[in-house]
Amino acid sequence: xxxxxxxxxxxxxxxxxxxxxxxxxxxxxxxxxxxxxxxxxxxxxxxxxxxxxxxxxxxxxxxxxxxxxxxxxxxxxxxxxxxxxxxxxxxxxxxxxxxxxxxxxxxxxxxxxxxxxxxxxxxxxxxxxxxxxxxxxxxxxxxxxxxxxxxxxxxxxxxxxxxxxxxxxxxxxxxxxxxxxxxxxxxxxxxxxxxxxxxxxxxxxxxxxxxxxxxxxxxxxxxxxxxxxxxxxxxxxxxxxxxxxxxxxxxxxxxxxxxxxxxxxxxxxxxxxxxxxxxxxxxxxxxxxxxxxxxxxxxxxxxxxxxxxxxxxxxxxxxxxxxxxxxxxxxxxxxxxxxxxxxxxxxxxxxxxxxxxxxxxxxxxxxxxxxxxxxxxxxxxxxxxxxxxxxxxxxxxxxxxxxxxxxxxxxxxxxxxxxxxxxxxxxxxxxxxxxxxxxxxxxxxxxxxxxxxxxxxxxxxxxxxxxxxxxxxxxxxxxxxxx
Numbered sequence: 001x002x003x004x005x006x007x008x009x010x011x012x013x014x015x016x017x018x019x020x021x022x023x024x025x026x027x028x029x030x031x032x033x034x035x036x037x038x039x040x041x042x043x044x045x046x047x048x049x050x051x052x053x054x055x056x057x058x059x060x061x062x063x064x065x066x067x068x069x070x071x072x073x074x075x076x077x078x079x080x081x082x083x084x085x086x087x088x089x090x091x092x093x094x095x096x097x098x099x100x101x102x103x104x105x106x107x108x109x110x111x112x113x114x115x116x117x118x119x120x121x122x123x124x125x126x127x128x129x130x131x132x133x134x135x136x137x138x139x140x141x142x143x144x145x146x147x148x149x150x151x152x153x154x155x156x157x158x159x160x161x162x163x164x165x166x167x168x169x170x171x172x173x174x175x176x177x178x179x180x181x182x183x184x185x186x187x188x189x190x191x192x193x194x195x196x197x198x199x200x201x202x203x204x205x206x207x208x209x210x211x212x213x214x215x216x217x218x219x220x221x222x223x224x225x226x227x228x229x230x231x232x233x234x235x236x237x238x239x240x241x242x243x244x245x246x247x248x249x250x251x252x253x254x255x256x257x258x259x260x261x262x263x264x265x266x267x268x269x270x271x272x273x274x275x276x277x278x279x280x281x282x283x284x285x286x287x288x289x290x291x292x293x294x295x296x297x298x299x300x301x302x303x304x305x306x307x308x309x310x311x312x313x314x315x316x317x318x319x320x321x322x323x324x325x326x327x328x329x330x331x332x333x334x335x336x337x338x339x340x341x342x343x344x345x346x347x348x349x350x351x352x353x354x355x356x357x358x359x360x361x362x363x364x365x366x367x368x369x370x371x372x373x374x375x376x377x378x379x380x381x382x383x384x385x386x387x388x389x390x391x392x393x394x395x396x397x398x399x400x401x402x403x404x405x406x407x408x409x410x411x412x413x414x415x416x417x418x419x420x421x422x423x424x425x426x427x428x429x430x431x432x433x434x435x436x437x438x439x440x441x442x443x444x445x446x447x448x449x450x451x452x453x454x455x456x457x458x459x460x461x462x463x464x465x466x467x468x469x470x471x472x473x474x475x476x477x478x479x480x481x482x483x
Contacts, residue, residue, distance in 0.1 A: 039434025041080035084457035088439040090274045093455035098308040101365035105358040113354040114346030123360035135292040141319030143350045144359040147312035148273035149191035151298030156195040159267035161325040163237040182238035183207045185217035187245040215250040238267045244275025249409035254290030270294045274303035280376035311359045378456045382408040402448045411448035414474035420447040429473040436466045
């Protein structure tokens with residue numbers, strides 16, 4: 001007879017399970033310790049893909065078999081952002097400390113959407129640290145989210161509610177007499193346009209302001225666009241500046257945009273996906289002057305902060321606006337002053353998610369163990385490596401720099417006939433070689449090799465490897481294509 005009280009998902013043999021758990025942990029330690037002995041990235045063969053693709057199981061297997069599949073067909077074929085040679089996109093490298101913290105959070109399995117519990121208190125503590133970091137007032141509030149794409153969406157929603165009032169949540173945009181218009185740079189992340197689409201305003205209501213020669217938003221053009229829209233009976237409500245654009249890592253003129261936003265009574269948002277954490281580096285922080293005046297800031301700890309994915313954050317100057325946008329009474333979410341239902345307001349009052357993972361723990365561990373100063377040094381070092389790469393490019397006549405190097409992103413190309421085609425092939429060859437993995441981007445019609453240096457493990461030898469391999473592959477590919 002089935003004993004339901006004993007039919008759990010816990011192991012029947014804890015000592016054996018414990019042994020397997022230690023083996024799995026050691027495998028991950030070995031993986032991180034021996035990263036340089038592995039390729040940055042390698043593609044899956046047809047056979048390896050088929051090994052993952054199987055029909056829904058009708059019977060259970062054991063953890064040993066699942067671990068074996070992971071080691072053989074998943075671990076070696078990830079995107080590679082833990083590797084020091086990964087420079088393709090702005091992905092953080094993670095740390096062993098963050099990995100262990102994630103394990104603790106998974107074991108705790110806390111839902112931090114609400115109720116009176118220590119994980120939420122820890123998230124509140126991190127909020128206090130973040131407010132201090134960006135010189136935000138006590139009225140500020142914030143929330144851990146998946147990433148800056150979600151944080152940007154939340155900022156648009158809050159700005160919309162701040163302009164139209166809480167009534168918009170019930171009546172909707174269809175009953176509003178105002179046509180809201182937003183502004184961002186032509187170099188801004190696509191998530192700003194997606195946010196406008198998702199909230200029902202439409203991506204067509206987002207003005208893409210041209211950039212100057214340094215890929216920064218042209219503030220004069222922004223001012224003219226605002227005047228033109230107001231004269232047309234439209235309502236400017238949101239400006240998104242960028243700290244660390246996705247193309248070249250440019251920083252928009254924050255102080256000038258803040259002045260204009262204040263003058264025109266427009267919500268001033270900063271998309272600082274990776275760049276906002278430059279505030280940790282004394283050598284870089286002065287470039288962010290004006291960020292402390294933002295109405296909201298979106299950024300990721302999982303990029304320059306090296307916290308394991310995912311750990312995004314939205315910081316809002318006036319926390320009441322955030323509550324006005326998301327707080328929703330419900331019988332099953334009733335609040336008390338004592339007991340498990342105490343602690344109001346809850347995180348679910350500050351964003352769209354009720355079920356939330358404990359992202360704050362791995363972030364707290366990272367800051368607690370390494371300290372802000374060390375993290376700032378890591379950030380400064382990636383920018384120093386970018387300057388070293390820039391110098392190498394300028395000293396080599398076979399290479400050409402295609403954009404200013406503001407932070408940690410370097411865009412260049414191999415000089416040749418048919419440069420767009422050949423540089424595309426060079427990047428694919430670099431990725432498939434496993435030596436180093438940059439990406440491509442098109443700047444003013446010219447295809448560039450884009451090196452985003454984010455990983456704390458990256459050193460000068462990885463930059464040298466990028467240069468050497470680019471020259472070697474460029475020569476081979478060029479000769480192959482020459483009649």
